[in-house]
Amino acid sequence: MDLWKNYSNEQLLNLKESCGKAYAELKARGLKLDMSRGKPSPDILDMSNGLLGTLSSPISEDGTDARNYGVPTGLAECRRLFSELLGIPEGLIIIGNNASLELMHNFYSRLYLFGTLGNEPWSKLNSVKFLCPSPGYDRHFAVSNAFGTEMIPVTMTEDGPDMDEVEDLVREDDSVKGIWCVPLYSNPQGVVYSDETVRRLAQMKTRAKDFRIFWDNAYGLHHVFGENSIADIFKSAAETGNEDRIYYFFSTSKITFPGGGIGLAAASPANIAEQCKHISVQTIGYDKLNQLRFVRYFKTAENIRRHMSAIGDMLRPKFEIVLNMLESELGGTGLVTWIRPKGGYFIGVDTMEGCAKAVVALAKEAGATLTNAGATFPRGVDPKDTSIRIAPTYPAQDELSSAMRLFCLCVKLVSIDKILSERSA
Numbered sequence: 001m002d003l004w005k006n007y008s009n010e011q012l013l014n015l016k017e018s019c020g021k022a023y024a025e026l027k028a029r030g031l032k033l034d035m036s037r038g039k040p041s042p043d044i045l046d047m048s049n050g051l052l053g054t055l056s057s058p059i060s061e062d063g064t065d066a067r068n069y070g071v072p073t074g075l076a077e078c079r080r081l082f083s084e085l086l087g088i089p090e091g092l093i094i095i096g097n098n099a100s101l102e103l104m105h106n107f108y109s110r111l112y113l114f115g116t117l118g119n120e121p122w123s124k125l126n127s128v129k130f131l132c133p134s135p136g137y138d139r140h141f142a143v144s145n146a147f148g149t150e151m152i153p154v155t156m157t158e159d160g161p162d163m164d165e166v167e168d169l170v171r172e173d174d175s176v177k178g179i180w181c182v183p184l185y186s187n188p189q190g191v192v193y194s195d196e197t198v199r200r201l202a203q204m205k206t207r208a209k210d211f212r213i214f215w216d217n218a219y220g221l222h223h224v225f226g227e228n229s230i231a232d233i234f235k236s237a238a239e240t241g242n243e244d245r246i247y248y249f250f251s252t253s254k255i256t257f258p259g260g261g262i263g264l265a266a267a268s269p270a271n272i273a274e275q276c277k278h279i280s281v282q283t284i285g286y287d288k289l290n291q292l293r294f295v296r297y298f299k300t301a302e303n304i305r306r307h308m309s310a311i312g313d314m315l316r317p318k319f320e321i322v323l324n325m326l327e328s329e330l331g332g333t334g335l336v337t338w339i340r341p342k343g344g345y346f347i348g349v350d351t352m353e354g355c356a357k358a359v360v361a362l363a364k365e366a367g368a369t370l371t372n373a374g375a376t377f378p379r380g381v382d383p384k385d386t387s388i389r390i391a392p393t394y395p396a397q398d399e400l401s402s403a404m405r406l407f408c409l410c411v412k413l414v415s416i417d418k419i420l421s422e423r424s425a
């Protein structure tokens with residue numbers, strides 16, 4: 001297709017008329033489509049229903065009664081299974097409750113309340129800044145925002161955060177205390193951090209001694225288009241003595257059930273010892289029955305990988321619907337750009353400047369809910385108003401096709417108005 005900005009006014013007005021008609025027809029259908037949040041669809045949840053009936057005995061391998069208090073870092077067999085799955089020593093793993101965001105919030109709040117490894121609590125400092133690769137995960141930014149942290153957006157590239165920007169920011173300013181990272185299949189662009197990005201993050205010189213990387217490997221097993229992997233950040237950090245810099249998080253929310261999965265944190269020996277002290281005050285133990293259910297159902301890391309391969313097979317057609325529609329309807333028009341995600345749960349699309357909010361609003365008016373435009377930036381403010389997150393996992397395939405047809409029409413309609421208004425300005 002040709003670049004639409006080169007079309008004459010007359011061509012654009014003709015397109016506006018035909019797109020407007022198609023939009024009105026879809027709107028009249030009274031659609032109710034939700035592409036706003038990255039939730040597993042009911043059929044993906046059903047794949048793990050076997051988990052529900054696996055607890056004939058509540059006694060773990062070392063005789064712990066999982067119904068009772070105790071073992072705040074998690075049952076040995078559960079830590080071992082995740083150790084095998086993620087390649088992290090089991091002694092450095094803490095198993096939490098049903099999901100990982102709570103663990104991230106806990107770790108973050110402890111930095112504010114207590115400080116870490118002898119450093120001043122962040123609440124006592126005049127200024128605390130956190131790097132937020134954007135577009136990124138809105139709930140990460142919501143945690144930073146809740147503590148009044150100054151959030152600094154960092155450009156995302158196809159290799160991860162722009163490391164020149166990151167290194168410039170951390171080198172001289174000791175109030176820059178950390179960074180949010182989703183290294184494998186980032187939310188929302190599905191970007192895989194390159195080995196070089198991982199190495200630079202792990203080994204860069206930071207002015208803050210208590211700089212922390214919140215390494216959220218939420219989509220570590222969500223391969224959709226081939227198996228990609230990332231470099232081991234713990235190993236890389238250890239080469240320069242920076243292993244305390246890493247807080248690693250993982251969960252099974254999108255492997256089994258977000259409402260009844262398993263959240264996990266891992267870190268260096270010094271960090272884990274410190275976290276265990278805090279945890280022993282906070283709880284007499286997380287839900288061990290849930291841990292036991294998970295281990296009894298999956299048994300081995302290989303079985304989890306097989307299960308994830310089946311989930312990948314279910315996600316792929318949904319990603320293809322979105323990507324094929326973007327390509328066939330908008331490819332070459334210059335109205336949007338997108339990075340082809342390698343996996344994960346989302347697709348990030350960029351409109352022309354100043355169009356994202358209007359596209360989301362127009363889609364909503366016709367019954368398709370997208371993630372709020374701007375949500376993928378700190379404080380919900382996307383300075384160029386271009387970023388839209390598409391979450392294809394929840395709707396059924398036919399609903400997704402309708403939603404994408406509508407989305408492409410909305411992009412066209414909003415962009416035509418933008419081009420025409422710029423010409424008349």
Ligand SMILES: Cc1ncc(COP(=O)(O)O)c(C=O)c1O
Binds near residue numbers: 216
């Ligand atoms: C990058 C990222 N991290 C964490 C989460 C939430 O994880 P959990 O369900 O383990 O709290 C999500 C959910 O969408 C996510 O996209």
